[in-house]
Amino acid sequence: MSFASEIKSELLRIETKKKCCARAELCGLVCFGGAVLPGGKLRISTENAATARRGFSLVKDCFGISGEITTNNSRAGKGGNAYAIHIDAPGDALQILSGLGLLERHTVAFRVQSGLLDSSCCRRAFLRGAFLGGGSVTNPEKEYHLEFTTPRAGLAADTVALFADFDLTARVVQRKASQVIYFKNSTEIGDVLNIIGAHTAYMELMNVRILKETRNQVNRRVNCETANLDKAVDAAQSQVAAIRHLQKKGKLEGLSPALRETAELRLAYPEAPLSELGEMLHISKSGINHRMRKLMALAKE
């Protein structure tokens, strides 16, 4: 199961006991997944059978109206909206829209009505419904990305404002005809999951984040150690080259005994770290460094 479907099935296991929250969740679902068709019919579309059943129950519980669920088999499992709840009687549709605060002077406006979402519990429920109706999230192993899409610009602005109530800054970008409200940061995505009630998914996200961070730290350390090793090997090679140069010019014999033993030892152990050569000679690290610098300088002359 994808991370997104895991979240959705977790959300669908939440029991909305309070009437206010059931209505708010339905409002989120209708705003993000609903449409009014010619003739005043209301249709709520979703790609997920369980979400369709949830929408059906919410409509029934809040308004005592039974919609009809239909399946479009050709779209099932292909990411399209394979399921729909139909409320065909215009009177019923009107009752639902008006009850959800989606009517403004007899016209439908998919906007968040302030009166409906006064309590924090209801704002969370609305966002949960919104996620069920128009939300998706990328597998955090790949990328941190959570979004809500809607063609309704006003609704996108209202949703951003709702998140602002929770101290979250949602960004909005236009993608073709859609407004995409999104989060790109693992901390913010975690906050969104907690707000909508997906606490198990939140824990999973945090685990993935810790794993990724540990993996990055290990990689960084390995890269760093490899780089240091490469540098040490490069240095040893140029020391050998310098000493061979002195040898060719016949200058090794004229060196002080200290420099000579250092040069001979380097030629004998061309790949040994300088610190090891120092240990063999019973001199300090700075002592061997000093001698080697002197040899390099002589070779340059």
Ligand SMILES: [Zn+2]
């Ligand atoms: Zn509530």
